[in-house]
Amino acid sequence: MAGKTSLEEAVEKLKAGIGAENVLEVKYQPPRNVFVLVKTEKLKDAVSYIMKNLNYQYVITITGVDLIKQNQMEVIYHLTDYSNTISLRVRIPRDNPKVPTITDIIPGATLYEREVHDMFGIVFEGHPNLVKLLLPDGWPEDLHPLRKDVTVQQIRERLEEERKKGVRGI
C-alpha cells in the first residue's frame, strides 16, 4: 500500500544502494512525497538506482531553484511510481551551474532539462540537444527569466536594447 512506510523503505534502500554518506538530507513531505538531497556526482547513480531497483517508472518533471542567498542553485528531479514521489535534489554552485544529464537513463527527461536550461541557465552536460525550448527565437542566450537577480523591468529593457540592435522574434 502507498504511504509513509513504503517511502521510508525506499529511502533506506536508496541509502544502501548509493552509500549513506552520499545522501545529505532527507525530508518527508506527507503523505506521499520525500525530498532527498544527494551529492551531485552521485546523481546519476541515484536516478538509475531508483528507476531500476526501486521500480519507479516515470519522471514527473524537473524543476530548478535559484538559491541566491547561498550562491547556489538546486535542481529537483521528481520521480514517481504512480503512488509515491521521490524528489531528488542536487546543489550546484551558482556561478558554474553544471549537472550531468539523465537523458541516457530516462530519454523522456530531454524536454524538462531543456526547459530548466532556458529558465535558469543550468547546463546539463551530455544532453543530446540542449537548445532553446520555450523562450522566443531572438531571446538572448545569457538572459534567464527565472533567476532571482533579474527583474521583469530589466528583462524588458534588455529586450528593447536587443530589438534596437536588429534582433527579431522578441
Add this chain to the structure above:
Amino acid sequence: MALGLVKWARIKSPWILHFNTGACNACDIEVLAALTPRFDVERFGILLKGSPRHADVMVVTGSVTRQIRDRLVRVYEQMPEPKFVLAVGNCAATGGVFQQCYNVYEGIDKVIPVDVYVPGCPPRPEAIIYGVVKLLEKLAKS
C-alpha cells in the same frame, strides 16, 4: 460616388480575420460562437476570412507574446487599407493576468493601433457583436 459605394459595402459587409496572439482559447470560442448559427453574425454580412489580404477587420484575442509580435505586425501589414483592429478580451486590451510576465506585451496597442476594445474574460458573444457594431459606427463616421 464610387468611394461612397465602397464605404457602404464595407459597412454592410465587413470581412473579419480572427487572429490568436496567445489566448487561452476562451475568447476564440466566444468569437466562434458569435460566428456560428446560435448568434450568426453572418446575417449582418460579417464573414470570417482565412487570409489577411481579404479582410477589413482583424479580431485579435489574447495577450501578445514576444514570440508572436513580429508575426502579428506582418499579418497586420498584409491587410489592405483601410484596416481596423478589434481587441477581444482583457488580455488583448491590457495583458490581463499576464501583465507582469517577462514574455508578453501589455496589450495589443503596444504593437499595432486598436480601434475598439471588448473587455471580458472571456467577453460574451453579445459583447463581441456590440464591439463590431461600435466599430461599424466609427467606420460610418470616417
